[in-house]
Amino acid sequence: MGGIGFVATYLEYRNKGVMKAIMIDALERMRHHGQTIPVLAPYSTSFYRHFGWELFQEQLQFSCELSTIGADPKLMNEVKRTSFDRVNAAVWHDIKQFHNPLANSRDSMMQRSDA
Known part of the structure; x- marks a missing residue:
């Protein structure tokens, strides 16, 4: 599989x-x-x-209020992109400092490492 x-x-x-x-x-x-x-x-x-795939088990769906997951409604639909072709070590450090504590407190989020 x-x-x-x-x-x-x-x-x-x-x-x-x-x-x-x-x-x-x-x-x-x-x-x-x-x-x-x-x-x-x-x-x-x-x-x-449409492309030939088919379900073999039921879907699991859930919903929750934005306040439950700590989302800031003012930031909804805002996308910030960066290139990692040339990694800026200071920026990557800041990204990990922001992301990893969140990942520890939420389901389905991965810790970000230097790799």
């Missing part, structure tokens, strides 16, 4: 075949490694059903 989850692209790369190429490459790599059952965690069942 090989798994694919949390697949996404930046808005400016949508409808240009980027995700299709990534998905095909992932499936080919799984096949090469003997993983004959690909499992996908889709964001949209109908979207992936």
Whole structure:
């Protein structure tokens, strides 16, 4: 079994075949490694059903208030991007100092290391 989850692209790369190429490459790599059952965690069942995927178990959904997860409504829909081609050690240190304490207190967040 090989798994694919949390697949996404930046808005400016949508409808240009980027995700299709990534998905095909992932499936080919799984096949090469003997993983004959690909499992996908889709964001949209109908979207992936269009490409031949099908559900094999029910979805789990939950909702909560923004205040519960500590989100600041003033920052919603704000995206900040940076390039890591040349990592600025001070900026990366600040990112880890901000992110890692949050990751310790929330589900499904990973600690960020220098790697």
